[in-house]
Amino acid sequence: MCCNRPIIFIDVAIVGQIFGAKALASVGASSSIQFLVLGFCMGSCTGFGVPVAKYFGAEKIEKMRDYIFNNRSKNSLTSIGTPLKNYFYTHYIVD
Numbered sequence: 001m002c003c004n005r006p007i008i009f010i011d012v013a014i015v016g017q018i019f020g021a022k023a024l025a026s027v028g029a030s031s032s033i034q035f036l037v038l039g040f041c042m043g044s045c046t047g048f049g050v051p052v053a054k055y056f057g058a059e060k061i062e063k064m065r066d067y068i069f070n071n072r073s074k075n076s077l078t079s080i081g082t083p084l085k086n087y088f089y090t091h092y093i094v095d
Contacts, residue, residue, distance in 0.1 A: 008027075008031050008034075011027050011031075012024065012027055015027050033086065033090060037082055037083075037086060040078075040082070041075070041078060041079070041082070044074065044075065044078060045071070045075065048067060048070070048071035048074075048075075051067045052064055052067045052068060052071070055067065
């Protein structure tokens with residue numbers, strides 16, 4: 001999250017100087033949606049890390065590999081599905 005703030009600041013500076021006030025308002029409106037998506041993905045990855053660490057500590061390698069596979073599968077679907085949903089539904093949220 002620390003790296004995300006300078007990017008938003010730079011986006012605001014560039015868009016505000018070049019494209020004007022309406023475009024600047026849309027950047028401000030979309031930054032909260034970006035934060036929502038990133039927070040969801042980071043929370044999902046962190047949540048899967050707990051059982052992986054648990055089974056790694058218990059030396060149950062096969063169970064740990066199952067969780068890693070499930071994590072990859074779910075995050076692959078999430079990384080495809082979330083941007084698609086955002087693409088189709090963001091205009092309802094922003095308007």
